[in-house]
Amino acid sequence: xxxxxxxxxxxxxxxxxxxxxxxxxxxxxxxxxxxxxxxxxxxxxxxxxxxxxxxxxxxxxxxxxxxxxxxxxxxxxxxxxxxxxxxxxxxxxxxxxxxxxxxxxxxxxxxxxxxxxxxxxxxxxxxxxxxxxxxxxxxxxxxxxxxxxxxxxxxxxxxxxxxxxxxxxxxxxxxxxxxxxxxxxxxxxxxxxxxxxxxxxxxxxxxxxxxxxxxxxxxxxxxxxxxxxxxxxxxxxxxxxxxxxxxxxxxxxxxxxxxxxxxxxxxxxxxxxxxxxxxxxxxxxxxxxxxxxxxxxxxxxxxxxxxxxxxxxxxxxxxxxxxxxxxxxxxxxxxxxxxxxxxxxxxxxxxxxxxxxxxxxxxxxxxxxxxxxxxxxxxxxxxxxxxxxxxxxxxxxxxxxxxxxxxxxxxxxxxxxxxxxxxxxxxxxxxxxxxxxxxxxxxxxxxxxxxxxxxxxxxxxxxxxxxxxxxxxxxxxxxxxxxxxxxxxxxxxxxxxxxxxxxxxxxxxxxxxxxxxxxxxxxxxxxxxxxxxxxxxxxxxxxxxxxxxxxxxxxxxxxxxxxxxxxxxxxxxxxxxxxxxxxxxxxxxxxxxxxxxxxxxxxxxxxxxxxxxxxxxxxxxxxxxxxxxxxxxxxxxxxxxxxxxxxx
Numbered sequence: 001x002x003x004x005x006x007x008x009x010x011x012x013x014x015x016x017x018x019x020x021x022x023x024x025x026x027x028x029x030x031x032x033x034x035x036x037x038x039x040x041x042x043x044x045x046x047x048x049x050x051x052x053x054x055x056x057x058x059x060x061x062x063x064x065x066x067x068x069x070x071x072x073x074x075x076x077x078x079x080x081x082x083x084x085x086x087x088x089x090x091x092x093x094x095x096x097x098x099x100x101x102x103x104x105x106x107x108x109x110x111x112x113x114x115x116x117x118x119x120x121x122x123x124x125x126x127x128x129x130x131x132x133x134x135x136x137x138x139x140x141x142x143x144x145x146x147x148x149x150x151x152x153x154x155x156x157x158x159x160x161x162x163x164x165x166x167x168x169x170x171x172x173x174x175x176x177x178x179x180x181x182x183x184x185x186x187x188x189x190x191x192x193x194x195x196x197x198x199x200x201x202x203x204x205x206x207x208x209x210x211x212x213x214x215x216x217x218x219x220x221x222x223x224x225x226x227x228x229x230x231x232x233x234x235x236x237x238x239x240x241x242x243x244x245x246x247x248x249x250x251x252x253x254x255x256x257x258x259x260x261x262x263x264x265x266x267x268x269x270x271x272x273x274x275x276x277x278x279x280x281x282x283x284x285x286x287x288x289x290x291x292x293x294x295x296x297x298x299x300x301x302x303x304x305x306x307x308x309x310x311x312x313x314x315x316x317x318x319x320x321x322x323x324x325x326x327x328x329x330x331x332x333x334x335x336x337x338x339x340x341x342x343x344x345x346x347x348x349x350x351x352x353x354x355x356x357x358x359x360x361x362x363x364x365x366x367x368x369x370x371x372x373x374x375x376x377x378x379x380x381x382x383x384x385x386x387x388x389x390x391x392x393x394x395x396x397x398x399x400x401x402x403x404x405x406x407x408x409x410x411x412x413x414x415x416x417x418x419x420x421x422x423x424x425x426x427x428x429x430x431x432x433x434x435x436x437x438x439x440x441x442x443x444x445x446x447x448x449x450x451x452x453x454x455x456x457x458x459x460x461x462x463x464x465x466x467x468x469x470x471x472x473x474x475x476x477x478x479x480x481x482x483x484x485x486x487x488x489x490x491x492x493x494x495x496x497x498x499x500x501x502x503x504x505x506x507x508x509x510x511x512x513x514x515x516x517x518x519x520x521x522x523x524x525x526x527x528x529x530x531x532x533x534x535x536x537x538x539x540x541x542x543x544x545x546x547x548x549x550x551x552x553x554x555x556x557x558x559x560x561x562x563x564x565x566x567x568x569x570x571x572x573x574x575x576x577x578x579x580x581x582x583x584x585x586x587x588x589x590x591x592x593x594x595x596x597x598x599x600x601x602x603x604x605x606x607x608x609x610x611x612x613x614x615x616x617x618x619x620x621x622x623x624x625x626x627x628x629x630x631x632x633x634x635x636x637x638x639x640x641x642x643x644x645x646x647x648x
Contacts, residue, residue, distance in 0.1 A: 125178075157257065254276055408507070433507065
């Protein structure tokens, strides 16, 4: 077949990869797995080290130490080596606030700001190994603070600014932080979020905090506690403009990031300095094919691992220019993102399937009002993207010319593990598949006994060899680290995801293994059913949950949101049942389908399927501190109640 229209060919219309050149992806993957240590030695050598390592990998399952004996500093690699080069005047961040205010920061300016704030932290008593918590809006001072902390060897932990006082306090107490950095407030869809007030409430039960630095984002009256609190602008006044970057052991913790599991105490994933930085440097290059002229935009909040890795450390390690935006994609209108792409000539967009589906609801006309031709690469993160959203993203936003990198990874993995790699040579893309593991990642799908599955059977995703980006342990809880991630399958990392590998070797993620439905002895991923539903032209989003059934074991309960041109009806409900039945099979036919105006989501845009399952089953909902809009729970409850009344 000729390559007269490579963009459409890359969209995977001929899905059989045997007919297509696959670049170097498979070749590099095979070579990397044959000599893991040699491969990662070559990659790590591209960073700046104060001392070369003695041993590339020390593997004492399940604990790994990478680049043993090596010393480096993350701040130096992300700032100094660019400010000391011809990139000094290159833009590091193009920042835009929700109200429309804008700032531009070059690498030279970033260098000065980081040094000034590092000196401030030292003057306020922060030292190497101390823990510091950040509870910040998306402003340039956020990455400045992270880089300043890493410069002096302090270990930072970021708490997403949408979390409650209780969540903030719990993370401060678990980490034993002695300093908090926050702001007087932030903007969210035109409303003011009083971050300092929330922080004050948290600190009533967090006695380890000695100092609080408050960044003035708003012109808001704010109470400061004498002796403890200080304004950022006052604290930095007259400080030195150079703090030597502390040489740190490669295994020195760079940060602790808490994952809020469905139940129990949040888990503090501890990431190293050398291994983590090596991995995000490599994956930023492989997945995003980052080039000197790129204007790169990862829409994630720095409060999440995506923001750590692909807003701060990955792009800065490459000296890239990034867009940073404070607000949401739909304020003051759903054109905001398209305006930003057009204004800054963004070349790479990395966002969530949830955001894509949400923007799809506004139709094709709004994005087509704007010049999006600067985009050359699109990416998705956070959850598997359904084929319908993939096609819209490819056709409407990418103009049928920009390939999509659908990425799979977790807080615990540090960086992307499964994705296409434009830098290594694109494979044919299949809408909804993350494609293949990246170099150095030995991924497999196994059955209950830990044996590789055959013939495209569903199973559990595992990683069979260590990689530099992996977290070292859980903070102060190594036993839980072993129990949660390594006990399920011997000496294999188990991320808790259900997946399948097709006949061409492509990986398809089917959701969390604890979200797998067991219907009459058959295992179905919730993502499979949701994808079938979203494939119907009326449906924007769907959330699927299982409910106990005395005959089948579990029945399938569905909540869907509709596009504006469609109205709920029994006829549409039956159409959706038939859609699932025809796409997957009779076993997957939903028992009940409810129409709702919204679905419970986190502030990062993920559907909280645990909440949906609790509502469907009529059980206690549990912790909803990460919920974007609590009224969405009432929406799904109301949808169930309305349907029940109709059939009575």
